[in-house]
Amino acid sequence: MALEAAGRREEQHLEGITVGVFGTDIQSKSVLEASVAKKSEAEGIMVHTRTEGERRYSFLDTDDFPGRIQGYARIASIVDHALYLFPRGGRLVPPDGELAVLLGSFGLPGSLVLLDGSVAAEDAKRALKGTIVADYSTVLRRTNDSAIDLSHSAPRGDLGNQRTLVYVDRVFTVKGVGTVALGFVLSGRVSIHDQLRPIPGPSGVRADVKGIQINDVDFESAGRGIRVGLALRGVTPEALEKSHWLDDGSFATSSSPTFEASKSPFYRPDITSRELHVQLPGEMAPARLETAGSGTVTARMPWEVPLWEGMKAAAIDLNGGSLRVAAAMTGKF
16 A cells, blocks of 8 residues: 555545454464455455445455464554464464463453364363353355455444544655555544644654555545555655654543553463553553553553553463463553
């Protein structure tokens, strides 16, 4: 996805639902995604899109798991709905279990997808007992079936406020356009002429939105759940190099937020007084977790992050072996 110097103009506003495709069978995921949606990005997070009426569905996936958990952690932190693909062979391996724990850390609603009759629903749920995925509704489907029922997916509640927040994952220069930021609208809407604050960023700096594109088509505005390209005036890519979010200036920010923390029952080490990582909505930050009270921790981070009551995060131990998801965290600000 890249913002072109000139694109087709659409006046309507577009809202979206983001769907994470979680599983260890790369081939099955690829066939399913190609059957139900059109690939729009393959760099970083893989994005497939499908439009029904005025709603855009974006299917997010990564191919670096289980070697790395960062891609799936980022996806779990921002999507509205999870599709968990149970292994075709009918037998879970540790990475399958780790994905189920990851989804539970964000409290993600979702569907348990059973492909081509390879396993009975009761056997799959039994294997996933003790995880959130065991409570998902079961979907029986053929891998390459082009039909998919998304009527049960809905905007995620903990990202559902009306203030504008965009997670930015790429910033670059386009000839004839200038500075372009790519990312996902996490909440609210972004419109042309909005003045957005980079987080983290220098005090008083604002980026003027002079153009919005969605898959190379110009829009006047875009709502939550949409992958956007923003042409920005007043900032350079270098100035935004360390900025991971753009907001309307209304979010509180801190480099030491406090969270309610619930350690994963499958993770043995203590989570406090250690250097871990915290997967925030969109971005992962290194952090030292310190006990702040009964069931609460303070995360000491190297830069400020946007905060809101009830935001979901997860403590990640990148050196945690077969389970890197250490704890579920909920903001208390």
